[in-house]
Structure formats: structure tokens, C-alpha cells
Amino acid sequence: MKVVVLLSAGRHPVSGLGALPRLEAQAIRLGAALGPMRGLHAGPDAEAVAEALGRGLSEIDHVALGAGADPVPALAAALRAAAPDVVLAGRRGQGGDETGLVPYALARALGATLIPDVIAARPGSEPGVIEVEQALPKGAARRLVVRSPVVLTVHSAAPEPRPYAFGQVRRGRIEPLAVSAPEEPAAVAIAEKPYRARPKMMRGAPAGGSAADRLKAATGGGEAVQADVMVSPEPREAARAILAYLRQVGVLPPPARAG
Amino acid sequence: MTRARRDPRSERAAAARPGLTRPRFELFARESGRRPRRNPRSETLAQQVEGPSRLRLDRAQTGRAAAALAPERAEPAAAPAPTTIVVEAPAFLVAVVPDLAGGRLSLHDRQLFDAARTLAGADGGVIALVGTEGAEFGPAGADRTARVAAPEGYDPDARAAAIAAAMAALDLRHVIFPETPDGGDLARRVAVLAGEPLFADVEMVAAATLMRPARGRRVEQRAAPARLITLAADAVAPYAGAPREARDEPLDTFAAPASAILSAERIPADPARTPLGLADFVVSAGAGVTDFDAFRATAAALGGTPGASRVLCDAGLMPREAQVGASGTVLSATCYLALGIAGAPQHLQGIAGCDHVVAVNTDLHAAMVERAGLAIVQDAQAVMPALIAELAREREASA
Ligand SMILES: Cc1cc2nc3c(=O)[nH]c(=O)nc-3n(C[C@H](O)[C@H](O)[C@H](O)COP(=O)(O)OP(=O)(O)OC[C@H]3O[C@@H](n4cnc5c(N)ncnc54)[C@H](O)[C@@H]3O)c2cc1C
Numbered sequence: 001m002k003v004v005v006l007l008s009a010g011r012h013p014v015s016g017l018g019a020l021p022r023l024e025a026q027a028i029r030l031g032a033a034l035g036p037m038r039g040l041h042a043g044p045d046a047e048a049v050a051e052a053l054g055r056g057l058s059e060i061d062h063v064a065l066g067a068g069a070d071p072v073p074a075l076a077a078a079l080r081a082a083a084p085d086v087v088l089a090g091r092r093g094q095g096g097d098e099t100g101l102v103p104y105a106l107a108r109a110l111g112a113t114l115i116p117d118v119i120a121a122r123p124g125s126e127p128g129v130i131e132v133e134q135a136l137p138k139g140a141a142r143r144l145v146v147r148s149p150v151v152l153t154v155h156s157a158a159p160e161p162r163p164y165a166f167g168q169v170r171r172g173r174i175e176p177l178a179v180s181a182p183e184e185p186a187a188v189a190i191a192e193k194p195y196r197a198r199p200k201m202m203r204g205a206p207a208g209g210s211a212a213d214r215l216k217a218a219t220g221g222g223e224a225v226q227a228d229v230m231v232s233p234e235p236r237e238a239a240r241a242i243l244a245y246l247r248q249v250g251v252l253p254p255p256a257r258a259g
Numbered sequence: 260m261t262r263a264r265r266d267p268r269s270e271r272a273a274a275a276r277p278g279l280t281r282p283r284f285e286l287f288a289r290e291s292g293r294r295p296r297r298n299p300r301s302e303t304l305a306q307q308v309e310g311p312s313r314l315r316l317d318r319a320q321t322g323r324a325a326a327a328l329a330p331e332r333a334e335p336a337a338a339p340a341p342t343t344i345v346v347e348a349p350a351f352l353v354a355v356v357p358d359l360a361g362g363r364l365s366l367h368d369r370q371l372f373d374a375a376r377t378l379a380g381a382d383g384g385v386i387a388l389v390g391t392e393g394a395e396f397g398p399a400g401a402d403r404t405a406r407v408a409a410p411e412g413y414d415p416d417a418r419a420a421a422i423a424a425a426m427a428a429l430d431l432r433h434v435i436f437p438e439t440p441d442g443g444d445l446a447r448r449v450a451v452l453a454g455e456p457l458f459a460d461v462e463m464v465a466a467a468t469l470m471r472p473a474r475g476r477r478v479e480q481r482a483a484p485a486r487l488i489t490l491a492a493d494a495v496a497p498y499a500g501a502p503r504e505a506r507d508e509p510l511d512t513f514a515a516p517a518s519a520i521l522s523a524e525r526i527p528a529d530p531a532r533t534p535l536g537l538a539d540f541v542v543s544a545g546a547g548v549t550d551f552d553a554f555r556a557t558a559a560a561l562g563g564t565p566g567a568s569r570v571l572c573d574a575g576l577m578p579r580e581a582q583v584g585a586s587g588t589v590l591s592a593t594c595y596l597a598l599g600i601a602g603a604p605q606h607l608q609g610i611a612g613c614d615h616v617v618a619v620n621t622d623l624h625a626a627m628v629e630r631a632g633l634a635i636v637q638d639a640q641a642v643m644p645a646l647i648a649e650l651a652r653e654r655e656a657s658a
Contacts, residue, residue, distance in 0.1 A: 013475050095475050099459045104447040113416070113519040116444045129521065136525070137360075137440065139533030139564075142413060145521040157534070190480040195472050198463065201370070201493040229634045231623060235645035238635045242596070242617055242642070243649060245633045249615045251540040251594040252561060256657040 001035035001123055001130070001148070004084040006075065006103070007060065008041070009048035011095025020051040023090030025161030027154045028056045030121055031088045032162075034130075040078055042071040046174045053172030054164040061177040072102060073181040076109035081179065085148040086130060091116065091155070107151040115146060117155035341501045346402045349384030354434040355401065356388045356422060358442050364399055367437045367490075369497035372400035374464040374490050376498055378433050386508060388425055388434075390418070397505035400498030405429065405508040410515050413523035417515035419448035424513045426453060431486075438489040446489045458485035462494045530564045535581065535588040538564035540596075541613075543583055544639075545606075546570040547599015547620060551577075553643040554598065560650050561596070568600050584609035599639040602627030 005028055010021035031037045039060035041049045046062040053060065061082075063074045079087060087110070092100035107114035120133040124145055134142045135155040230241060246252035274284045308315040353375045357368035375385040384402035390409030407425050410417040422445070426434060436446035438460045450457035462479075463470035469488065470481050530538065542563035544554045548571075558565040567577035569584060583590060585605040595613040600606060602618070602625055610616065610630075618631035619639045628634040635642060 011475055016475060016477065096473070098473050098475075099447075099457060100443065101447055101450060101457060101459075104451045108451040114448070115520075117440055133526075135440075137537075138539040139528035139530075139537040141526040141528075143524045143526055144413065145523075147519040147521060150519075157537070190482050192473070192478040192480050195476050195479045201496055228632065229623070229628065229636065231636045233635060233637060235637060235641040236649065238619070238637050238642050239645035239649040241633065242619075242635065242646060243653075245615075245617055246540075246561070246594060246596075249594050251563075251615075255653040 001086060002082070002084040003031040003034045003037040003086045003088065004079060004082060005031050005037060005039050005052070005057065006041075006087060006089040006106075007039045007049040007052050008090065008093050008096070009043050009045065010093065013094065016095070018048055020049065020055065021090050021094040022161060023094075023154045023156060023158075024052065025055045026156070026158045027088035027090065027152075028052060029159055029162050030118065030152075030154060031086065032056055034086055034121060034123065038082070040075065040082075040177075042074045042078070043067075046176070050169055050172075050174065051164070053174075054166060054169040056162045056168070058168070058172050060172070060174045062174050063177050063179055072105045072109070074179055075102070076106055077179040077181040078177055079106060079110055083149075085128075085150070086121070087112065087149070087151040089151065089153050091153045103151050103153050110149060110151070112149040112151045113146055114151045114153070115144060116153045118152040119155050119158040121152060343397065344402075344501050344503045346384045346503070349379070349402065350382035351379075351432040352384050352386045352403065352429055353379040354386045354388050354426070354429070354431045356434060356436050356442065356445065358437055358439055359389060359391060360441070362391055364396075365437075366497060367439065367492045369399050370493070370495050371435050371437055371490055372498040373495050374461075374488075375433070375435050376400055376500070377464050377466055377495075378435075378484055380466055383432065385503070386429065386431070387505070388422060395505075398502040400500065400503055401505045402503050403508040404505045405510045407510065408513045408515065410518075412520075414515065414518045414520060415444060415448060416518060419445055419452050420516060421513045422449050423453045425510055426455075426486075428511060429508065433484055434487050436487070436489045438491050443489055446487055450487050453487075455486045457487040457489070458482060459489045460491050461488055462491050464490070464495055530562050531559065533564050535564055535566055535583065536591060538590070538592050540564065540594045541566045541583065541590055541592045542596045542598070543567060543600060544571060544577065544598050545600030547601075547639050548643075550640050550643065553640065553647070557598075557643045557646050560647050563596060564592075566590075568603075568606055597627050597631070598643065600627050601625050602630055 005024065007024055008021060010019055011017065012019040037057065039049065039052050039057045041060060042063040042065050044065060044067045049060055061078065063078055065071060065074055087106065089103040092098050093102070104114055115132055115134060117135045118132050119135045119141065122131050124131045128148055130146055130148055130150055132144050132146060132152060134144060135157045136142055230238060243252065247254055271284060274286055276283045276285050303316065306316045306318060308317050355371045355375045357364055357371060359368065372385060379385050385400060386403040386405055387396045387401040388405055388407050390407055396404050405425060407421040422434070434449070436442040446457060458469050458471060461469045461471050467483060468481050469484050470479050473480050528539065530540070535541065540563040542558040542561055543566035545568040548554050555565065565581055566583040567581040569582055569587065571577040572579050572582040582588065583606060585608040587609060589609050590613055592613050594615040595610050596617045598619045600620070607626065607630060616631040618627040618634045619637060619642050620628055621636065621638055623636045628636065
């Protein structure tokens, strides 16, 4: 199974310095279990993705692009030539426009199926089929069997990235790749200015409520007004009350019906 | 043009009150047409209470004095009973695609309707594109609802195709999705399928501009509303206006394309393995718990992820990953069961996001008891076996 990992020239969320996004490092680890793997980066500077070599990739293809150019046509052309079974990517870029559209646009260009939020992947029982596990909210998951080619975006709950190894960076190779991609007209620039944090909506705060109401909503404990306090109940009675409460809020399934 | 020249002498003469020995003037009459000027003297007079000889003022009655002073103003009509707002022929439609997790509108879903209302303005209508019946969309702020074909099982591409088809059929001006794992995924699929621009993760919505953060929240981008929009959580308030009619809008059925997903199977969360920050239900032990075998059995029987207070983690009685609180894990659980936890502020910070808290504590005045929706003032070592026994009894009764 041929695997390509898409690498982006990310920025660290705190320091703003160039760094490999964590999701892409996790993608490298996921891909290593699937088969021979190469990295692919389109951008002005090949050195921006050298860190990925230290995370377990041995070869990266670099498509030279002007700064600010749309990478999708170039990546699509490179992927069409390579024809991988699996393309791995982060869910969203980090430090760029961060729209998260690139994997979707590539999946459409390649005619591949996109599966988001993947935490595990292994070859399926028959050729041309891959088994992936997808993270759902609250720790649940979904197991899917998909026909390749697939584009997988990685979820942060996937296995930890491999530790960084300097020797591998020295040994790894970044090779320039020439592709003939149609020149896209440059996207319309969007007006930008420095970010200003705005007040967020407060969950549960009543509209038009007083400052005291809002403080209560912010620190939690909104329901404590009608709190139910049982002082020194029989343990059995207490257990019944707890179970009834847990069922009422829906975290405990109701008792199985006799039948 | 010059301003009309004022003649203070004749103005004053016109304001003179006739029939008094001493010259007196009604100077406030001049102000008519402007904001009424307050006259503290006449306000005080109006506040005088008739009766005993001593002067008494009713200061709470400021309203009467102001009313006496103010020129007639249009009486605000009594608040009408909330009637359903009907938009007969909207000039254009703004669509909302709620996640409807579990068939219900979440808070985030409701916020979409308010954003859609802002974009629709006075002429437009808001339409909810939903796959399932059930939830009430009128009170949430939908003028119309349309059923888009919901594919069986997991097939996001078919859903995206159905929404793209609805977008073309109904000539939707904007479509708003929630920026959640599901909603964000769907929005991007629709964007590449329809070839429309997507303005993702919007944090501010006005009729003519949207704002989204970019480059690691270092800059914000502003643009006129794109056709496809995903809205960040808690960026706008949920729709709070009068209910709307949510009339059914017929939509042609849509044949879904064949899918490359051969099978999909949902694996429920394993509470013992779920990371604490993701867990839906956490059963947590504090220094009041001494019987750890009973605690682990309780957590397993209830299907909760085990957590602990810092005291236990410091003592090595529970693993560090289990620590809840400011220096441990901040929970996103729906329900928190606290066994023998006092509720120190550092601990409460970790559970500020939990909707429901149950506390078992021997101390009636513990902060956790105050925070809880259900508090049991009892020894945790007695309640834990009782919980296990009660669950076992239920299982037996049903077997
Ligand atoms: C910088 C800093 C960071 C901290 N961060 C955290 C953090 O992240 N998480 C955290 O948890 N703590 C944190 N702490 C510690 C915190 O201040 C408290 O010390 C700690 O939470 C207390 O834990 P506890 O409630 O389990 O223990 P205690 O305060 O000892 O309370 C035990 C409770 O159990 C009750 N009890 C006793 N016996 C029984 C019984 N048989 N049955 C039922 N109830 C019984 C008692 O009435 C009491 O209310 C932090 C402290 C500092 C200074």
C-alpha cells in the first residue's frame, strides 16, 4: 500500500516559529504502519519541512511554489503522478489560512474518499481495501472499511508522534519534484488586521441577567439553586437516589426491562 | 446661512407667568421640542406625601414626577403575546445545517439560527436543512424547514451532495454550518463539491461582514459574507426572538451516489480507556475514599471514567493522569460523581464545565455539596457498596 503524507510549513501556535504541526507528525506515525511512505510538500522553502524527517520520514518530495500561491493544483498534479492508495494529512493547517479545505479539494481532484478524524488505520482483509478508525466526540469511535484511494485527516487522539531524531534528519532526503500544474489565478486577498480577542458568549447566562447571574453561570453551579441534599440517608436509599439522578441526566442507561 | 438670531428679552417676556405679584417665568416651556429638562424642584414637589404635618417625600416615585414633566409621549404598547412570525415570500433564503447530535438542537445549533437571522435581515428567510424529523425548529428561529435526504449509516459524501443539490434548488444565498467535527467536515465537502468559497470558523457576524481568525490567531480576516460559512461555538447568542413558523419547504428527493465506504460500525466509548478530558461521565475519588477496590468497582459498574483529587494522586493512590482540576485535567463531562471530595477551588475549576454534579461527602458544608445538583451527606465507604448492590439487584430483577 503506497502512502503519501502531506506536510505543511506550519507555525507553532504559541511561539509563531516554524514547526511541524503535531497532527502531521502523528500522521507520519500512522502511515508508517501501512506501507512505504513519502512526504509531499508544496511551498517556497523545502527546509520548512525538514523536521518531518526527524519524525520518521526518510524521503520528502518538494514542489517549488511561489509564496502565497494556492498549493492545491500542484499537490493534485504530484499526487496524480504518484497515485498513492492512502494520503494522510492534518485536519487543518496551522499558521496559514487555516481553512482546512486542502485535503477536501485534493480528495475531490483525485476522486478519493475523504475520512476525517482518523486515529488508527490498517490494511483491510482484501486488497484495495483499508480499515480505519475514526474518533467521535466523548471518546467514542467508528470503525470503517473503505475502498482505496483514500485521503485521511488525522485526529489529535491518534498515537503520539515518534520522538524527534537528529540523525534521521541528516540521513533523510528532500528531493525537488517538477510538476506541470495549471496556473491558478491568485485568490482574492482578504483584508487582514491584528487579531483582537472579543468577549465570548457565556454558556447558560440568562439574556439580560444581572452581573451576579453571569458570574454564577461562569463559575458553574447554575443548578445548585434547587439542589437536592439528603442528610444521612440509608446507603441503599442514597444509592437509589444517585442512580435515578444519573438516569435522569442521561449518563446511565435505564435498567434492562424484564423480558 | 446664518442661525436665526435669538432675542433673549422677548423670549423671557413670552415665558412670563401672568397674574403674580412678583415676576415669575416658565423657563422650561422654552425647551419644548428638545429632551425635557429636569426640574428638581418640581420633582421634589411631586414626591411630597399628603398627610402628616411633617414634610415627607416618597423618593421611589420618580416616575410620577417625570411623567408630570415630560411632554406627552407615545405610550409603549403593552408587550404583545408572542405570536408566530410569518414571512410569506422571503426575498432570499439563508440556510442553517444544524448537527442535531442525538436528534436535538445543541446550543451551538441554536446559535447558527441567530447568525442566519442577522444575514437574512428583514427581507430574507431562514431555512433549516435537516435530515431527521423531531426537533422544534420554529422556536429556534426557522421560517422554513426542508428535509434533505439522510443516507442510511455513515455516508458524509451523500449528505454533502444532497445539501449541494438543495443549495441549487432553493437558490440559497448563504448556508451556515457549525464548526464541529461533523458540521465542519460537511461544510468542506459541500464547498469542494459546489465549488463555492467557504469562510470557516467565523467569530463575528454582522449583516455585511464576517470575521475569522487566521495564522494562529495572530490576524483576523474580514470579508463580505461568503456563500458557505462555518460558525465557531459561542460566537453569537442563540436566537431569542419570537417563534417562527418553520413551514415545510418541499424538496425533490435526491439519489445519493454510490459510496466507497463499505461498512461503518460505531464503537461506544470504553470508559476505562477514554482520556479524562473527553469522558462524558467521570466518577471521582477524593481523600474521603479509603476503599479503592470498591471505588474501582463502582466506577466500572456505573460506566464512568475514574478520576481523583490531587491529594490521592500526590499520595500515589491514583495515577497522575486521573487528576481532575486546575493542575490536572479540565473536564468536558456531562456528569461528575464526586466521592469524598471537599471541592477546593483548584478542583472546582476542573469541573466548571460539567452540567451535573453529584456529591457524596460526610460534611454538609463542603463546597462540593454546594456545587452539586444532588448531594448525599453520608460515608462514601457505605454508599459505594450500596451502589454496586443496587445495580446488581436491578440486573437480577431484569434477568
Ligand atoms: C497550586 C495548587 C494546585 C492544585 N491543583 C489541584 C488540582 O488540580 N486538583 C485537585 O484536586 N486539587 C488541587 N489542589 C489541591 C486542592 O487545594 C485540595 O487540597 C484538594 O483538592 C483536596 O482534595 P480532597 O477534596 O480530595 O481532600 P480533602 O480536602 O481532604 O477533603 C476530603 C473530603 O472528604 C470528606 N470525607 C472524609 N471522609 C469521608 C467519608 N468517609 N465519606 C465521604 N466523605 C468523606 C471530607 O468531609 C472532605 O470534604 C491544588 C493545590 C494547589 C496549592
